[in-house]
Amino acid sequence: MSINKEVKRVTTHTLAKMKAAGEKISMLTAYDFSFARIIDGAGIDVILVGDSASNVMAGHETTLPITLDQMIYHAQSVIRGAKRCLVVVDLPFGAYQSNSEIALASAVRIMKETGAHAVKMEGGEEVVDSIKKIVSAGIPVMGHLGLTPQSIYKFGTYAVRAKEDDEANKLRKDVLLLQEAGCFSIVLEKIPASLAKEVTESLYIPTIGIGAGRYCDGQVLVMHDMLGINTEFKPKFLRQYLNIFEQATTAVQHYISDVQSGNFPNEQEQY
Numbered sequence: 001m002s003i004n005k006e007v008k009r010v011t012t013h014t015l016a017k018m019k020a021a022g023e024k025i026s027m028l029t030a031y032d033f034s035f036a037r038i039i040d041g042a043g044i045d046v047i048l049v050g051d052s053a054s055n056v057m058a059g060h061e062t063t064l065p066i067t068l069d070q071m072i073y074h075a076q077s078v079i080r081g082a083k084r085c086l087v088v089v090d091l092p093f094g095a096y097q098s099n100s101e102i103a104l105a106s107a108v109r110i111m112k113e114t115g116a117h118a119v120k121m122e123g124g125e126e127v128v129d130s131i132k133k134i135v136s137a138g139i140p141v142m143g144h145l146g147l148t149p150q151s152i153y154k155f156g157t158y159a160v161r162a163k164e165d166d167e168a169n170k171l172r173k174d175v176l177l178l179q180e181a182g183c184f185s186i187v188l189e190k191i192p193a194s195l196a197k198e199v200t201e202s203l204y205i206p207t208i209g210i211g212a213g214r215y216c217d218g219q220v221l222v223m224h225d226m227l228g229i230n231t232e233f234k235p236k237f238l239r240q241y242l243n244i245f246e247q248a249t250t251a252v253q254h255y256i257s258d259v260q261s262g263n264f265p266n267e268q269e270q271y
């Protein structure tokens with residue numbers, strides 16, 4: 001299948017084997033070529049071109065405003081930088097909820113115009129028909145349950161989901177429906193660790209958690225959060241590995257003062 005044999009690509013089948021072997025799956029978001037190159041080169045299994053681009057790239061309050069065209073632009077940039085990992089693209093709000101034909105058309109546009117390997121969509125029972133249609137067309141689908149940010153105005157808050165029995169029971173059913181519909185993996189966002197453990201054990205497809213505890217088959221974070229580019233967002237589940245905001249601010253301040261003092265450029269830095 002692969003014409004370019006330089007590197008062995010992670011596929012949805014790799015992830016299935018990893019779950020079977022008890023190997024944890026690492027996933028991070030990326031939205032552009034340069035960061036995709038860093039993350040892929042570091043050895044990540046999966047890059048998610050998340051609709052969180054709406055927040056961290058465009059500065060919106062929620063994920064709702066980002067369009068399919070804008071997601072396609074981000075995915076095209078990421079795919080040029082990602083040589084080894086699996087690249088999954090979020091279907092944005094409005095690109096799949098109306099009916100399964102619109103959902104398929106949106107997924108086809110992503111596959112055709114970006115070269116990405118899979119799509120992700122939020123929801124359970126409500127989107128099962130769309131998932132089946134997309135999977136039948138040969139497009140791998142990742143599910144997303146628990147806190148689903150495209151429905152934030154229905155929930156009203158970003159608080160932990162499925163703490164009560166009725167919502168937990170719906171999630172228990174939804175994971176099985178998604179698996180049956182053909183999803184290759186499911187993101188579980190901000191649910192109790194005990195529930196994530198239980199549903200992870202009930203599935204043969206891997207779960208990828210964010211704020212869903214240590215028992216998921218893999219973990220995902222938004223790159224800008226874990227690198228400390230975006231420092232306003234500090235939920236309990238986030239581990240920050242760098243503080244780029246602070247370091248970049250210091251670097252820019254040094255540059256400004258070097259320009260102002262005439263220290264930059266020096267003799268070696270001119271022609």
Ligand SMILES: Nc1nc(=O)c2c([nH]1)NC[C@@H]1CN(c3ccc(C(=O)N[C@@H](CCC(=O)O)C(=O)O)cc3)CN21
Pocket residue numbers: 051052055056063147149157158159160190211221222224225230233234235236
């Ligand atoms: N930068 C960024 N990081 C993300 O993880 C992310 C996005 N954007 N945008 C899309 C969704 C939204 N997500 C979220 C949003 C908020 C919380 C959260 O825990 N917020 C509050 C708590 C709010 C409450 O309890 O009511 C917090 O502690 O920061 C978690 C995940 C995850 N995704």
Ligand SMILES: CC(C)C(=O)C(=O)O
Pocket residue numbers: 029048049050051052053090144187189210220221222
């Ligand atoms: C938080 C992850 C799972 C996501 O959907 C996104 O970044 O858009």
Ligand SMILES: [Mg+2]
Pocket residue numbers: 050051052063090
């Ligand atoms: Mg998303």
